[in-house]
Amino acid sequence: MPLLNSSQRHRVGFSLNGHSVEGDAEPRVLLTDFLRHEIGATGTHVGCEHGVCGACTVTVDGMLTRACLTLAVQIEGCDVRTVEGLATAPDRLSILQAAFRRNHALQCGFCTAGILMSLDAFLREVPTPAEDQIRDLLSGHLCRCTGYTPIVRAALEAAAELASRQPAVQSHHV
Amino acid sequence: MKPAAFDYVRASSAEEALEVLAKEGADARILAGGQSFMAMLNMRLARPKLLVDIMRIGSLDRIEEIEGEIVVGAAVRQAKLLGWDKLKAKLPLVALALPWTGHVQTRSRGTICGSIAHADPSAEMPLSLVALSGSVHLRSLKKRRRVRAADYITGMMNTARADEEMIEAVSFPVVAEHGYGFREIARRHGDFAIVACAAIVSSKGIRLAVGGVADRPEVRDWPGLSGSALDDALNRFAYELDARQDVHATARYRRELVRRVGRAVIEEAVQCHS
Amino acid sequence: MQKSAATSYAKPSPEGPWVGRSIERVEDGALLTGRGRFIDDLGVDTGTLHAAILRSPHAHADVLSIDTVTARSVPGVFAILTGAEIKACTASLVVGVKAPVECWPIAVGRVRYVGEPVAVVVASDRYKAEDAVDLIDVRYAVRPAAVDPLSSIAPLAPLLHDGFPGNIASDRHFRYGDPEAAFAGAVHRVSIDIRYPRNSCTPIETYGVVAAYSPSDDAFDILANFQGPFSIHAVISRALKVPGNRLRLRTPPDSGGSFGVKQGVFPYIVLIAAAARMAGRPVKWIEDRLEHLSASTSATNRATTLSAAVDSNGQIRALDWDQIEDCGAHLRAPEPATLYRMHGNLTGAYDIRHLAVRNRVVVTNKTPTGLNRGFGGPQVYFALERLVQRIAVELGLDPLDVIRRNLVPSDAFPYRTASGALLDSGDYSAGIDLGAGEGGLDELKRRRDAARAQGRLYGIGYAAVVEPSVSNMGYITTVLTPAERRKAGPKNGAQATATVAIDPVGAVSVHVASVPQGQGHRTVISQVIADIFGIAPAEVRVNTEVDTAKDAWSIASGNYASRFAAAVAGTTKIAADRLAARLARTAASQLNIDVSDIVFRKGRVGSATNPDNSLSFSRVAALSHWSPGSLPDDVGQTIRETAFWTPPQLTPPDDEDHINSSLCHGFIFDFCGVEVDRITGAARIDRYVTMHDCGKILHPAMVEGQIRGGFGQGLGAALLEEFCYAPDGSFLSGTFADYLVPTATEIPEPIIVHMETLSPFTPLGAKGVGEGNCMSTPVCIANAVADALGEKDIELPLVPAKLAAFIHGEEIAAPASMRISPPPAAKSGERNLHGEGRERIDAAPAAVWAMLLDPNTLQTVIPGCHSVEKISDTHFRADVTIGIGPVKGPYRAEVKLSDLEPPHAVTLAGFAEGVLGFGSGQGRIILTPDRDGGTTLDYKYDAAIGGKVAGIGGRLLDGAARVVIAQFFASLARHAGGGNEPSGGLLSKLRNLVRRRQ
Missing domain, CATH: 3.30.365.10 (Aldehyde oxidase/xanthine dehydrogenase, molybdopterin binding domain)
Structure with missing residues (x-):
């Protein structure tokens, strides 16, 4: 049971979007600051630092997580996923991301990373969601640009597309 | 908006965590989900010298049925209990109330025991535990003790926990053949309750628990009241809660909701019971 | 799992018209994949320091003193600047009416709203800067506040x-x-x-400023997510006491929403730029949400x-x-x-x-x-x-x-x-x-x-x-009288600018000084250009950042007043039309046809009547680079065109x-x-x-x-x-x-x-x-x-x-058996507390009276009290730690006694102030002897709480204050060996609290 001293930086190793990474952090450093300024993954944004706006939402070991309510030292050894890991290649978009673009489900794009992470995790759990389920999920995020309607549409469209592709995906599984 | 400095311990057993608490006392705080507490750290409202992270203690991450009670360990996240396949059957009131706690994204990290430890008067889990006459399992290095939920919560974010103690678990009694109702009025979905009402109806009578009004959840039991007698009882309860006003609601509004929503929730519970 | 779709640049149809069509946005690819470039995503110069701001907890108060000695000793702290220092190196911000008032980006001698900057700490990182902010000791003399516009x-x-x-x-x-x-x-x-x-429309991205000062050039280089209007550039340069050409103001490629709000970053531009100048290093400040809500705009x-x-x-x-x-x-x-x-x-x-x-x-x-x-x-x-x-x-x-x-x-x-x-x-x-x-x-x-x-x-x-x-x-200027306007000179118009440029391979770039915060300007501009040049929007690159050192801009530049579609996109059309006219003459001369026969279509420039007679757009477009002599004499160049447009109707x-x-x-x-x-x-x-x-x-x-x-x-x-x-x-x-x-x-x-x-x-x-x-x-x-x-x-x-309140009608009264004191009429949102209580004490009134005036007793009974200093017989100063649950903080308290009627009644007025906020209250205490030789102590109080906790923990406050006040009297009663224990309700809770502390 090591005690991590407040005044020192401690090595934190974890998996970020499937790649092993490590960095140093004092115990009080928030996961948001650690990801963005120590690791250099700036796709996760900071909007309120008190867990309301949802811009910093990531997944840690599959659990949706407000990075601003998480300490960097807490993710030692964990599997962290962020918006940078959603697409399979740098020049591609995931089905969800593409649905966002088609539906103009973002304007300034600042809150978008967190919303994408929530929806990506949610659609794995609930592949055929109703609109009110999507809205309930989205109520954990604040978006000031869109009025949410196009986000809901994009989510439903992505869910339908993912569901329709499911058999094909399985048959092409390698 | 960055926390003041603190030391951090990742406990691998309850004993380890308790050793730290025994040594550091009030300067140490347990980190269990942290969905309220981390925000207070970021705002520097709270400045502990040391945080004890108990979320990797596997033995605390259990939901068990023991002697007619559902025992929820300190590391059990709200999402885990909500997803527990027996929740509706065993704890129908919790199944009704838990979806009102925060949002999907905070329930995935927040713990049941953490919410009870925090003792926010408008939170759903302390209300449910008090309504169901549940208990809090406190443990220090020296001893374990069980405290009734109503005795555990002593006021606004104040509890009967001693500095060297931690919550090991909470237990919700499983009671068959009761009717339940739950409703919450908040400004927005997922906000702090302005008024939250939980009703339990059994052959013995009516129980109404109200959160968000007094500085802790309050409960009243009435033998099978109805009609205007129930209205009178609700009115008395509404005044006894000594409601306060804030930017979201007046005291009078809170009293009105206790009367009206309280009545509606009781009727829901009666319907569910019959 | 194969879960991808190709990132295709917009290609729904190879041909225009593109304007009027909902093409996919060019902005979205980067924003959806975490590759946006918002101000806090960008790297900074080596050695850049980070600022945190100490803000006023009071709505209106004189600043008596600011002690920064302890704060300066925090490792990593480089500089702490107060109003006096900022004032020394800046000038007042211009005020929009003719009046002898000053407007500083930080309090100078007096605070006038909760959240007004009082000091800026510059440190090696934000965490340390906030540590130092906590250690700055400011003494205020509170003034009454004017809050409501009518009163x-x-x-x-x-x-x-x-x-x-x-x-x-x-x-x-x-x-x-x-x-x-x-x-x-x-x-x-x-x-x-x-x-x-x-x-406020509260954008999800808060304000951000990165400022550097070069003493050798006496010039500032500032990056800020400012949104315009750039008339404010003149306000900033004047405040920083440099000519406009020594204030380089740049905006980041992306901005996380503004809705007007990010105009309000400008006082912080002045503040952080002054801090950078004083610290001798670049300084970065990213506003946090608490700052934004309380004190942005x-x-x-x-x-x-x-x-x-x-x-x-x-x-x-x-x-x-x-x-x-x-x-x-x-x-x-x-x-x-x-x-x-x-x-x-x-x-x-x-x-x-x-x-x-x-x-x-x-x-x-x-x-x-x-x-x-x-x-x-x-x-x-x-x-x-x-x-x-x-x-x-x-x-x-x-x-x-x-x-x-x-x-x-x-x-x-x-x-x-x-x-x-x-x-x-x-x-x-x-x-x-x-x-x-x-x-x-x-x-x-x-x-x-x-x-x-x-x-x-x-x-x-x-x-x-x-x-x-x-x-x-x-x-x-309508706020000024006609005479004042005549004296100040005319102000009017809405100057918009756009630059269209063609590079040596004929690729088209556009720059507009529009500073979007998510409105898709780059996409719309690409549509406008595509229609004029007969190319696809995806072939056009648009830059919407502003760099006042290099770009065409004017006071109306920026993103406000819904001016983009009407003014900026329109001005882009004007610039592109001018280039297109010259390109048409160039193509006509190359193709030996009349210029009136020229059309731009499908990436080619050619004859409308003879589709076979055409040249690729890029070939025509690049000619001005590679063979300027081939252009008709009167064409000049086709490399770059900047248009300025202001509507004549705006007089x-x-x-x-x-x-x-x-x-x-x-x-x-x-x-x-x-x-x-x-x-x-x-x-x-x-x-x-x-x-x-x-x-x-x-x-x-x-x-x-x-x-x-x-x-x-x-x-x-x-x-x-x-x-x-x-x-x-x-x-x-x-x-x-x-x-x-x-x-x-x-x-x-x-x-x-x-x-x-x-x-x-x-x-x-x-x-x-x-x-x-x-x-x-x-x-x-x-x-x-x-x-x-x-x-x-x-x-x-x-x-x-x-x-x-409109629907429910008159409230049902409390049951007759309940003793309910009528709730004081209070406005919604009012945070004044009123309360009363009673304690029985096993001591005669004279003894209780002596206790109330004795520092040693007070030290024992004041909740969380560390020390009591007696200033006079009726004035005490105490250091206390009070709080609720985990929310505890140290406070400095002053207690004054007045209206003394020994040993019967006294008025206690207290004021406590700490990092988490302040509270003040006044209570009347009445001591009545009872038959058993003891005393009944009745108290009534009014209290008000403000500062940080009021804004962010409002829900906790009332409960906390009531607990603390009741605790004081309960403790007083206990100290005297009495107290009506157990009395239930609040007091029993207090007892628990007291026991926990022991």
Whole structure:
């Protein structure tokens, strides 16, 4: 049971979007600051630092997580996923991301990373969601640009597309 | 908006965590989900010298049925209990109330025991535990003790926990053949309750628990009241809660909701019971 | 799992026209994959330091001393700057009215709102900077605060600035037509009093500034997510005491929303730039959410009395406006622009020829105001459209009939309003027919009737709104008298700039100084260019950042007043058209055809009549680089063209104060059905219809995006959002759990209807569309609620508790057996505490009296007390740690005794101040001997709490204060060996608390 001293930086190793990474952090450093300024993954944004706006939402070991309510030292050894890991290649978009673009489900794009992470995790759990389920999920995020309607549409469209592709995906599984 | 400095311990057993608490006392705080507490750290409202992270203690991450009670360990996240396949059957009131706690994204990290430890008067889990006459399992290095939920919560974010103690678990009694109702009025979905009402109806009578009004959840039991007698009882309860006003609601509004929503929730519970 | 779709650049069809089509946005690829480049995503120069700001917990106080010695000793701290130091290296910010007042970006000797900067710490990282902020010891002498705009101008109100006597910064009367005669001759006079609340569109990305100073050049290089207008550049350079060419102001590629709000970063640009200069290193500051909510900026709150002279058929003959605009603690540039932005539009969509206006601008102890989506529109239309609804109610008419009767006639455009706006184009009555038809108004009325038949509270609201866009940079001078204007020189226009450039391989780049925050400017510009050059939008690269050292820009540059589509996109068209004309001549000469035969199509430039005779666009376009001699003599170059455009219609105010405050005027007609819950008072939007005529629609999906976004914010303003202040000026909405922004569960999907009446004044026929619903939606919803409840005095936000008060009637009394002291009448949001209690003490009154005056006893009984110092017999100073749950903090307390009647009664007045906030209270203690030789101690108190905790932990406060106060007396009783234990309720809780501490 090591005690991590407040005044020192401690090595934190974890998996970020499937790649092993490590960095140093004092115990009080928030996961948001650690990801963005120590690791250099700036796709996760900071909007309120008190867990309301949802811009910093990531997944840690599959659990949706407000990075601003998480300490960097807490993710030692964990599997962290962020918006940078959603697409399979740098020049591609995931089905969800593409649905966002088609539906103009973002304007300034600042809150978008967190919303994408929530929806990506949610659609794995609930592949055929109703609109009110999507809205309930989205109520954990604040978006000031869109009025949410196009986000809901994009989510439903992505869910339908993912569901329709499911058999094909399985048959092409390698 | 960055926390003041603190030391951090990742406990691998309850004993380890308790050793730290025994040594550091009030300067140490347990980190269990942290969905309220981390925000207070970021705002520097709270400045502990040391945080004890108990979320990797596997033995605390259990939901068990023991002697007619559902025992929820300190590391059990709200999402885990909500997803527990027996929740509706065993704890129908919790199944009704838990979806009102925060949002999907905070329930995935927040713990049941953490919410009870925090003792926010408008939170759903302390209300449910008090309504169901549940208990809090406190443990220090020296001893374990069980405290009734109503005795555990002593006021606004104040509890009967001693500095060297931690919550090991909470237990919700499983009671068959009761009717339940739950409703919450908040400004927005997922906000702090302005008024939250939980009703339990059994052959013995009516129980109404109200959160968000007094500085802790309050409960009243009435033998099978109805009609205007129930209205009178609700009115008395509404005044006894000594409601306060804030930017979201007046005291009078809170009293009105206790009367009206309280009545509606009781009727829901009666319907569910019959 | 294969879960990808190819990132394709937009290619729905190889050929234009592209304008008017909802192509996918070029911005989105990066934003969706976490590759956006927002200010805090960008690297900084090595050695850059980080700033944190100590802010005032008080609404109004003199700063007696600032002790930074301890704070400076924190490792990593480089500099701590207070008002005196900032003042020494800057000049006051320019104030928008002629008055002897100063406006600094940090408190100089006195704080005037909660959150006002008091000191800036510059340290190696933000965490350490905040550590040092905590250690700065500031002593304040609290002054009474002026919080409400009406009471702030009352006699004897606390004065904020000597240069604003009576707290009035400006008081102007205007008169257009003959309003007195119209009122005298009218059958009816209908009036309404309005209080429009404070709110803000709160972008999810907060402010950010990175500033560097070069002493050798005496020049600043600043990156900030500022949004314009760049007239503010002049304000900043003047404050930093450098000429404009030594202030390089740049904006980052992406900005996370603004809605006007990021104009308000400019005082922080000055502050952080000064800090960088003093620290000798680059300094970065990213505002946090608590700072943003309490102290960034806000829309103005306004008190309005509006009266109409009305004929019995509902025809409005004249309006009389009395507006009291609350700009907060300082009149920051461009205020009082919020008040004057709508000056030409005070008659809304109506043909009203007679107008009287009194405009007062007042200062109060609240955060200074600034740009915010809608900018003056929400305040004006809330009054005007509520008045129209009242006219209908009072005259027994249908509200929509009143609207229709007064509309500017369809054949009257361009129409000059009484106060000088030139409504460019429109067909308002056709718009209402279209909206009512497509939106299903008849069906909605049937829904209302059915709901009402069931006893439900259901109402329909309407709003007809003219949405101004492309501001005249001179409208703000309407606040000056004609004489003052003559002295200051004319100000007017709306200079837009655009640069189109062609590189050596014929690729097209565009630069516009438009600084978008998510509005898709790069996409729309690429559509405009693609149509002109006959290429695909994806082939055009657009840069919308501003660098004042390199770019074409002017004072009107930036993103505000919905000016992009009308002004910036139009100016881009002008620049591209000029290049295209020269390219056409070049191609004509190369192809040996007449220039009139040239077309740009499918990436080629060639003959319209002979499609085989053409050249690739890139070949023609690149010729100016590779073979300038091949260009016809009169063509010059085709490498780069910068266009400047300002509409001639935007003239300065004339001597009669007529002002064409905006170039374009869209039209909006909204209606909605709202049901109010009888139990909770919650207003539920059943249906919302919004009809827009914004001229030419350049990108339908983006226009709808603007409408939905504005609707969401308008709905937030209607139902949820308010910056609340206590009567002492404490800020009560300090977190996103207190300032409530609507989420996906609160915002329904509006039904959107379009019509297109092109503007004759803009190059593309487009008008602005970004702000309209912020103007129309709050009042439309309020009108529906007024209709549902049959009430007149509807105040925003429509908090359920307020509406419930209309519905619930008189409250049921408490049971007779309960002793309930009547609750003190208090305003919503008031944080004053009142309480009383009784303790029995096993000691005679004389002994209790002695204890109350004894420092040693006090030290024992004051909760969490470490030490008590006796200043005099009736004045004590104590250091205490108080708190609730984990929220504990150290406080410095002063206790004074007065009105002593030994050993019977005493008044205790206390004040405690610490990092978490402050509290003050006064209590009267009465000691009565009882039969057993003991004493009954009765106490009554009033207390108020403010500061940090008030804003961010408001819910906790009352409980905490009551616990602490009761604890003091319980403890006093216990100390004397008595106390009526167990007394249950609060006291038993206290006992637990006390026991825990032992």
